[in-house]
Amino acid sequence: MSKNKINIIHSTFVPLNIENVDTDQIIPARFLKGTTRDGFGKNLFRDWRYENDDDSKPKKDFVLNQSEYKGQILVAGKNFGCGSSREHAAWAIHDAGFTAVVSSFFADIFKNNALNNGVLPVTVSEAFLKQIFEQANNAILTINLPDQTITIDATGEKESFEINNYKKECLLNGYDDIDYLLSIMNDIEIFESA
Amino acid sequence: MAKTLFEKIWDKHIVKKIEGGPSVLYIDKHLIHEVTSPQAFAGIEKRGLQIFRPKQIVATADHNVPTLNQHLPIKEKLSRQQVDTLIKNCTNHHIELFGLGHPYQGIVHVIGPELGITQPGMTIVCGDSHTSTHGAFGAIAFGIGTSEVEMVFATQCLLQSKPKQMRININGSLKKGVLAKDIVLYILSKISASGATGYAVEYAGDTIRNLSMEGRMTVCNMSIEMGARCGLIAPDETTFKYIHGRAFAPNGEGWIKALQYWKTLYSDDNVVFDKEINIDAADISPMITYGTNPGMGIGVNENVPTANAMAESDRASFVKAMDYMGIAPGAAIKGQKVDYVFIGSCTNSRIEDLRLVSDFVKGKHKAPQVEVWIVPGSKQVEQQAIEEGIDKIFEEAGFQLRQPGCSACLGMNEDKIPAGKYCISTSNRNFEGRQGAGARTLLASPLSAAAAAITGYVTDVSKMLQ
Ligand code: SF4
Numbered sequence: 001m002s003k004n005k006i007n008i009i010h011s012t013f014v015p016l017n018i019e020n021v022d023t024d025q026i027i028p029a030r031f032l033k034g035t036t037r038d039g040f041g042k043n044l045f046r047d048w049r050y051e052n053d054d055d056s057k058p059k060k061d062f063v064l065n066q067s068e069y070k071g072q073i074l075v076a077g078k079n080f081g082c083g084s085s086r087e088h089a090a091w092a093i094h095d096a097g098f099t100a101v102v103s104s105f106f107a108d109i110f111k112n113n114a115l116n117n118g119v120l121p122v123t124v125s126e127a128f129l130k131q132i133f134e135q136a137n138n139a140i141l142t143i144n145l146p147d148q149t150i151t152i153d154a155t156g157e158k159e160s161f162e163i164n165n166y167k168k169e170c171l172l173n174g175y176d177d178i179d180y181l182l183s184i185m186n187d188i189e190i191f192e193s194a
Numbered sequence: 195m196a197k198t199l200f201e202k203i204w205d206k207h208i209v210k211k212i213e214g215g216p217s218v219l220y221i222d223k224h225l226i227h228e229v230t231s232p233q234a235f236a237g238i239e240k241r242g243l244q245i246f247r248p249k250q251i252v253a254t255a256d257h258n259v260p261t262l263n264q265h266l267p268i269k270e271k272l273s274r275q276q277v278d279t280l281i282k283n284c285t286n287h288h289i290e291l292f293g294l295g296h297p298y299q300g301i302v303h304v305i306g307p308e309l310g311i312t313q314p315g316m317t318i319v320c321g322d323s324h325t326s327t328h329g330a331f332g333a334i335a336f337g338i339g340t341s342e343v344e345m346v347f348a349t350q351c352l353l354q355s356k357p358k359q360m361r362i363n364i365n366g367s368l369k370k371g372v373l374a375k376d377i378v379l380y381i382l383s384k385i386s387a388s389g390a391t392g393y394a395v396e397y398a399g400d401t402i403r404n405l406s407m408e409g410r411m412t413v414c415n416m417s418i419e420m421g422a423r424c425g426l427i428a429p430d431e432t433t434f435k436y437i438h439g440r441a442f443a444p445n446g447e448g449w450i451k452a453l454q455y456w457k458t459l460y461s462d463d464n465v466v467f468d469k470e471i472n473i474d475a476a477d478i479s480p481m482i483t484y485g486t487n488p489g490m491g492i493g494v495n496e497n498v499p500t501a502n503a504m505a506e507s508d509r510a511s512f513v514k515a516m517d518y519m520g521i522a523p524g525a526a527i528k529g530q531k532v533d534y535v536f537i538g539s540c541t542n543s544r545i546e547d548l549r550l551v552s553d554f555v556k557g558k559h560k561a562p563q564v565e566v567w568i569v570p571g572s573k574q575v576e577q578q579a580i581e582e583g584i585d586k587i588f589e590e591a592g593f594q595l596r597q598p599g600c601s602a603c604l605g606m607n608e609d610k611i612p613a614g615k616y617c618i619s620t621s622n623r624n625f626e627g628r629q630g631a632g633a634r635t636l637l638a639s640p641l642s643a644a645a646a647a648i649t650g651y652v653t654d655v656s657k658m659l660q
Contacts, residue, residue: 019511020387020487024625029604033258033272035232035279037340047627077511079388082421082487083625084604085323086230087339108391108423109323113339126507164355166215176341178241181349184210184218188351191209191220 004118005174009100009143012071014063017133021076022083023110027092029084040088041095064096068137075102075132075141081110090117100143102150104129115167116176122150128159145171196462198359199428200394203334203459207317209351216353222316224250224346225302226289228280229257229606230321234343235283245287247350252311253284253291256301257322258606261569261596264294273607298441300572300598303327303540307411308574310440314429314456319346324540324622325424326417330410331437332429332459334394337418357423358468360393361461364401366475371656373550374409375542375620375639377401378416379481379491381473387489391421393469396461401475402427407436408546415541416622419488428460480655483624483637484527485515490624492527494642494654500524518626519634520614528652530636532618534611535560535647536629537640538569538596539603539621545578547620547640552584554644554659560592561650567609568593569601593647605630618646 031043042055049064051057058065074093080103081089090113093101100120114121122143124132132141132152140153145168151158163171170176181188197205209218231253238245245251258273268274277294284291292298298305303324306312314332319325321343328335338352345352362381382389395417402410410427417425434453437443444452461467479493492498500523504512516523521530537543537551548570560566568588570576576598579585588595602609603621605628611617613632620643624635636652645655 017510018514019508022487022623022625024604024623024628028627028631029606030631032229032606033276035276036236037233047631053631078507079391079421082387083323083418083623085321085337085339087233087321087341090339105388105391107388107421109337109339113341116339116341164215166212166353177353178341178345178348180353181218181345181351182243185349187210187218188220188349192350 004099006099006118006120006145006171008145009072009120010140011073012138013073013075013102013132013141014069014071015133016063016074016076019077020079020082023081023086023089024083026081026089027086032086032088037091039095040092041097044092044096072097072099073102073141073143074098074100075129078103078105078126080106081114082107085109085113087113087117090114090119094119102129102132102141115171118171118174120145120171122161124150124159124161128157131155131157196465198461198465198467199332199396199426199459200334200359203315203317204356206315207334212353216355218351219317219354221319221346221350221352222250223252223311223318225306225318225320225325226251226253226343227257227302227322228255228276230340231283231343232276232279233340234347235287237344238347241348243348245289245347248288250350251289252306253280253289254299254302254305255280255293256598257600257604259294259599260607261599261601261609264597270608297573297577300574301540301543301600303415304544304571304575307331307407308440308572310437310443313437313443313452314433314459319352323418324415326422327411327415327540329414329417329424329426330407331433332426332456334424334426336424357394358392359396360390360422360469360471361396361398361467362471362473363399364397364473364475365399366401368401368475368478369656371480371641371659372478373639373641374405374412376478376481377475378413379483379488379637380478382416382419382489383481383491385420385471387419387487388421389489390417393422395420395422395425397425397427403430406546407432408544411544412541416488419622429456480639480642482527482642482652484519484521485512486518486624486626488622488624488637490515491637494528494652496527498523498525498527528654530652531616532564532636532646532651533615534617535564535566535643536569536602536617536619536621537643538567538571538601540571541622542620542640543569543571543575545575548575548579548584549582551640551644552587554641555591555593555648556587558591558648560647564647564650566593566647567596567602569596570598572598602629604628605633611635618643618652
């Protein structure tokens with residue numbers, strides 16, 4: 001399945017200044033009963049978003065409920081995506097319209113899951129993260145995947161980020177790992193018989 | 195060249211290395227369950243692919259099954275649909291399923307070892323982060339997402355970059371009442387919930403050597419809570435003895451050959467780890483968590499820290515956690531009342547855990563206001579408990595022995611802890627809402643949980659042992 005391609009993301013961002021955001025918060029287990037990949041976005045951060053699990057009662061102090069915060073980029077505190085391996089977390093983030101998540105530290109499995117679903121995880125320094133959180137609510141970030149840089153437009157502050165070449169190519173071209181693995185089936189069968 | 199245990203297994207499973215990118219890693223065993231597999235099945239069907247090696251896959255239903263009346267149809271529609279979808283997919287794709295009602299059914303990380311499917315030197319994956327459990331046998335075992343489940347379905351391979359190497363050495367004898375669970379909660383309290391991100395962690399030292407396989411599984415199980423890609427322990431006589439004679443273990447000539455290979459699986463003497471940590475077992479007390487990640491743990495006789503004692507960057511999350519938990523910073527944790535006791539999950543629901551608890555509670559009774567759920571890890575554990583009369587001891591103590599599944603570990607089925615209530619739990623995660631929206635979880639060992647069941651509050655179990 002080819003995914004959406006990512007090149008340059010130029011967008012406002014949603015600041016979630018919380019550390020150790022685990023995937024149980026991103027999408028609680030009771031919403032994992034679906035057998036398709038669709039529709040998880042509406043339950044993104046469900047328990048932080050609504051009073052008593054009632055979606056007619058949004059909690060006003062939660063960023064996703066505040067109209068001044070929107071955009072394709074989610075910015076979060078360190079160790080984002082820890083805990084359960086549920087890919088539903090990445091689906092929910094993607095389904096809610098995000099194409100990149102910025103943090104100073106990502107949990108391993110989440111990072112892979114995000115990359116496999118056309119969501120770019122951007123790891124920045126603590127200091128840079130702090131600068132982003134200090135921006136006004138309509139500030140714009142530019143994430144340039146080909147150059148591997150992220151810029152705060154208002155100040156011109158810029159930092160580069162790491163991504164391995166293979167994954168970068170995949171995101172730029174909308175390929176996924178299965179396409180690649182299927183192309184080397186011969187090698188896999190040779191390996192098995194060795 | 196000298197290699198770590200991890201590297202020996204890793205190198206043997208590399209099909210190909212991509213320049214400037216990850217490696218193609220061959221997977222020996224793939225375990226699946228109802229929650230993270232349906233979209234992967236749909237994915238390969240949509241691509242018009244077959245499952246490449248169905249014989250290397252084993253399925254069970256565990257995350258979303260009821261733990262009472264398992265012989266009846268599942269009441270809740272979505273849960274029933276998910277379990278039925280697994281049955282349909284396994285039938286269509288010729289995958290062995292130990293579903294509800296099967297004598298081998300149980301939590302995926304309990305049944306793999308119990309059936310002898312988990313073996314040293316293997317690469318094992320499952321769409322569940324606690325796959326790290328299987329590393330206790332000297333295997334590379336890690337959790338994957340659903341897209342990766344699909345990759346393994348299609349090609350029996352994954353793209354992975356090699357993690358860094360960490361070794362945690364634990365030496366010395368454990369104090370009274372201190373179990374494997376306390377060891378791992380202690381490590382977590384020292385290195386934090388992200389302290390091993392990017393690493394494969396090998397546990398070594400005589401304290402680890404002296405643990406049973408059950409204890410080793412408990413330790414490796416929680417490797418993911420430190421952020422580690424996987425945890426592993428070099429196999430030894432304890433490992434071989436545990437595997438020998440199990441349903442899917444090699445036998446005859448196969449056993450001799452396997453054993454020969456397994457005995458080569460250890461980190462070479464002169465190998466250098468990227469990071470090494472040493473722990474003295476005598477420093478470990480019965481542990482308990484007070485916060486909302488597994489790294490927020492203390493000895494049961496200690497006080498909860500205060501915000502001032504935290505690094506500035508951690509203060510905000512600390513305050514948020516204390517708020518959620520309704521626990522005062524600086525207070526003693528001993529004496530904290532509990533409403534529910536959950537003894538179960540892939541961390542602590544094996545027969546050894548149930549035996550320990552039943553020995554301890556024999557002749558005692560639970561505190562009146564506490565509800566106690568014991569959820570065995572598998573059908574075989576449940577059966578064994580009944581054969582040994584453990585069920586009777588629990589009944590007399592007022593403990594409820596349920597049927598196997600993940601249950602209140604993640605509260606996906608109806609086993610949820612109500613909002614605001616305190617649950618001392620032998621599971622592995624105390625995240626906000628993990629055991630039910632608003633539920634407050636205190637992680638501890640099975641003995642500490644049993645002690646709290648009897649007294650009704652957090653108790654130093656070592657004081658209750660003769
Ligand atoms: S018992 Fe809990 S941690 Fe273990 S597999 Fe089930 S849900 Fe995951």
